[in-house]
Amino acid sequence: MLIDGYEIDMFCPPCDPGSEAWVATVHVEADLSGLMPYMNAVVKNGYYDPDLPTLVWKEGAHKFFLRKNAFGINNLHDRAHAERRVAKLAEWLNDVWERRETITPDLTSRKPPIVLEVFKLLPRTNCRECGVPSCMAFAAKLSQGEAGLAECPAIMEARYGENLQKLRVQLAAVPGRQAGIRPVPPD
Numbered sequence: 001m002l003i004d005g006y007e008i009d010m011f012c013p014p015c016d017p018g019s020e021a022w023v024a025t026v027h028v029e030a031d032l033s034g035l036m037p038y039m040n041a042v043v044k045n046g047y048y049d050p051d052l053p054t055l056v057w058k059e060g061a062h063k064f065f066l067r068k069n070a071f072g073i074n075n076l077h078d079r080a081h082a083e084r085r086v087a088k089l090a091e092w093l094n095d096v097w098e099r100r101e102t103i104t105p106d107l108t109s110r111k112p113p114i115v116l117e118v119f120k121l122l123p124r125t126n127c128r129e130c131g132v133p134s135c136m137a138f139a140a141k142l143s144q145g146e147a148g149l150a151e152c153p154a155i156m157e158a159r160y161g162e163n164l165q166k167l168r169v170q171l172a173a174v175p176g177r178q179a180g181i182r183p184v185p186p187d
């Protein structure tokens with residue numbers, strides 16, 4: 001078994017005060033570097049950086065990450081919720097590790113789009129029709145896979161056709177609404 005014990009650290013991101021959305025960072029003794037190419041193959045469109053190493057992916061309402069000696073989940077309600085999700089995730093990671101001989105490892109490196117580059121291609125009128133206060137806020141949501149281009153009516157206008165094509169290329173690897181959300185592992 002790769003992960004046979006862990007310690008959970010909980011914190012509330014300072015960028016989201018009062019939201020009661022917690023992040024669990026789970027510290028392990030095992031080196032998870034060797035697991036990452038297999039998980040990269042399983043989750044299909046995560047962000048894998050073998051140099052750090054780290055793998056980040058999104059499933060439903062949660063973002064998940066693997067680091068060398070840690071893994072984690074965001075958007076948790078409380079410690080009880082974290083403990084349930086962490087137990088399931090640890091079980092899933094161990095299962096993938098046990099089945100690694102049947103999985104073709106994916107060494108493809110992907111990095112998230114830069115929010116500013118996405119913003120530059122949006123109409124930049126801050127019209128709010130996408131439901132957020134500014135094009136910059138919408139660019140951040142696009143980059144996180146928390147919004148889709150179709151939610152900005154203006155970018156669908158013919159005059160932005162070239163920008164739209166560039167945005168589709170930039171956002172092609174973003175997990176979430178651009179690529180379709182995959183099933184969430186059981187809660």
Ligand code: SF4
Pocket residue numbers: 122123124125126127128129130131132133134135138139151152153154155
């Ligand atoms: S709908 Fe489009 S143009 Fe309007 S604020 Fe949102 S991103 Fe900007």
